[in-house]
Amino acid sequence: EGQQRMLALHGGSRESLEIHPNLWAGIGLVRGGAGTALVGSHDEVAERIKEYHALGIDEFVLSGYPHLEEAYWFGEGVLPRLQAQGLWQHPDGQRAVPPAQVPFAGAGSR
Incomplete structure (x- = not known):
């Protein structure tokens, strides 16, 4: 179906x-x-989620491909935008989304 x-x-x-x-x-x-x-971009995805929220949807099941890279992409780029608009709150309270240290994301070796 x-x-x-x-x-x-x-x-x-x-x-x-x-x-x-x-x-x-x-x-x-x-x-x-x-x-x-x-x-789309971080801004575009955040905007679409905002539109769903305006319709009354407040929980999502999200995944991406490849999983780990998409989790970082979403957490570093979309969640801060949703948090700034009051649409998401870190589970620990008002704490900001911490920047991740992703060694394979092209930031160079440390």
Whole structure:
């Protein structure tokens, strides 16, 4: 059923996979199951999450590919934007999102 609904979103056309600004319906082409992906810059993804929040959605199940790199991308780039708008709070309270030290992110060797 989920796969049929996903197909209905884009009609099987690879040119129609962006079904809304920054919302990509091609996940089912690279792995099994239904799903969509928020794609774009940190600002664009934060804006789409803000739009969902305005509709009353306040919990998300998020993942990315590759998992670790996308977790850093989201945590370092999107969460600070959501926090600045009052849409996210660190689980420990008002603490700011700490910058990560990612040795493979092109920052050079230490």
